[in-house]
Amino acid sequence: EVQLLESGGGLVQPGGSLRLSCAASGFTFSSYAMSWVRQAPGKGLEWVSSFSGSGNRTYHADSVKGRFTISRDNSKNTLYLQMNSLRAEDTAVYYCAKVGAYGDYPPYYYGMDVWGQGTTVTVSS
Amino acid sequence: DIQMTQSPSSLSASVGDRVTITCRASQSISSYLNWYQQKPGKAPKLLIYAASSLQSGVPSRFSGSGSGTDFTLTISSLQPEDFATYYCQQTYSTLMYTFGQGTKLQI
Numbered sequence: 001e002v003q004l005l006e007s008g009g010g011l012v013q014p015g016g017s018l019r020l021s022c023a024a025s026g027f028t029f030s031s032y033a034m035s036w037v038r039q040a041p042g043k044g045l046e047w048v049s050s051f052s053g054s055g056n057r058t059y060h061a062d063s064v065k066g067r068f069t070i071s072r073d074n075s076k077n078t079l080y081l082q083m084n085s086l087r088a089e090d091t092a093v094y095y096c097a098k099v100g101a102y103g104d105y106p107p108y109y110y111g112m113d114v115w116g117q118g119t120t121v122t123v124s125s
Numbered sequence: 126d127i128q129m130t131q132s133p134s135s136l137s138a139s140v141g142d143r144v145t146i147t148c149r150a151s152q153s154i155s156s157y158l159n160w161y162q163q164k165p166g167k168a169p170k171l172l173i174y175a176a177s178s179l180q181s182g183v184p185s186r187f188s189g190s191g192s193g194t195d196f197t198l199t200i201s202s203l204q205p206e207d208f209a210t211y212y213c214q215q216t217y218s219t220l221m222y223t224f225g226q227g228t229k230l231q232i
Contacts, residue, residue: 033220035220035222037169037224044210044212044224044225044226044227045161045163045169045212045214045224045227046224047214047221047222047223047224050220050221050222051220052220057220059219059220059221061221062126095168095169099220099222100171100174102174102175102178103175109156109157109174109175109178109216110157110174110216110222111159111171111174111180111214111216112159112161112169112171112214112222113171113180115168115169115170116168117168118168
């Protein structure tokens with residue numbers, strides 16, 4: 001069964017740090033791009049960061065650039081999100097998602113086809 | 126950055142109704158548009174990719190159309206389990222896949 005399991009969320013003070021993990025199973029993790037998406041309480045989905053399936057390319061939303069770093073360890077089938085200088089507005093449920101590719105040949109279409117259950121980050125004093 | 130705007134923000138409908146949700150991109154994104162469904166307390170679920178292709182296992186009452194900047198999600202005959210929030214997402218910008226603000230579909 002294809003599965004993603006996030007961990008590492010919790011309560012942290014403003015200015016603090018936290019590292020989220022996403023353990024993948026049931027698919028060839030190294031072959032796929034992966035993303036983090038968050039959802040603040042009562043709000044919509046916000047794309048946060050992505051890591052390519054090849055080429056070690058990373059992307060971050062402007063709202064977290066310079067504070068958050070996405071990484072992956074293909075030997076451990078795990079995606080990470082290092083969050084520094086946390087702010088109250090970073091309070092959210094954080095989801096990791098597998099980016100699936102569709103099509104028999106380029107250009108491919110992409111979609112977040114597998115999601116974890118989410119981990120909650122609360123930034124408060 | 127590509128901005129995605131959905132309308133309406135909320136919608137009331139009844140079981141059996143035909144419903145359409147619209148998504149507009151701030152620039153042309155060809156057919157690089159996905160639709161997701163999210164129920165309270167749950168992770169989102171991919172419904173449609175490439176603007177009009179149904180994800181495996183998704184009922185055929187869901188359909189998508191459009192290209193360029195204007196897209197629609199249609200549910201042909203609402204079922205009780207369809208009441209949820211729906212999001213569009215562009216995948217035109219490499220791995221910077223922004224979402225619309227969501228449309229809450231209520232009974």
